[in-house]
Amino acid sequence: MSLCVKLLNASVLMATAAATQYSLAADGNTPHEKAIERGRYLVKIAGCNDCHTPGYPDAGGNIPEKQWLTGSPLGWRGPWGTTYATNLRLYMQGVSEKQWLKTAHTTQYRPPMPWFALRDMSTQDLQAIYRFTRHLGPAGALAPAYVPPNQTPNGPFVAFPQPQK
DSSP: OOHHHHHHHHHHHHHHHHHHHHOOOTTSOOHHHHHHHHHHHHHHHTTHHHHHSTTTTTTTTOOOGGGTTOOOSOEEEETTEEEEOOOHHHHHHTSOHHHHHHHHHHOOOOTTSOHHHHHHSOHHHHHHHHHHHHHHOOOSOOOOOOBOTTSOOSSOEEEOOOOOO
């Protein structure tokens, strides 16, 4: 077989693989678009917006998507100190997908973040959340910094009852 035929065969194989990878599904969406749609769905049903989107629960979920996942100035105060819902739109811009997957599967956040829910999500679901959040683009400001238990936070907070001794 001549070198030209080998190169032509290799080119055809590479083009076929690329076309298969980026081909449109029956619904017209690419795999990347499907991941974004899956991420949008997961963010809704997993409750991410409940804390990471200001006013989402109060509005019954009727907050424009352009405002989603921008973090919150509302603190969550308990024996651990006061925590704030991170601006995920800014956070995801600063980490790779690989870093996000590792963090989501290994980090134990302070309450009330349900870190165990992230830990138990499939890699595909976490990738979808990452891709959706990145798709939204950066927006908003950083959430307030963690406040240790012996300090009173500035601004509004929800106080969890202290355990009885």
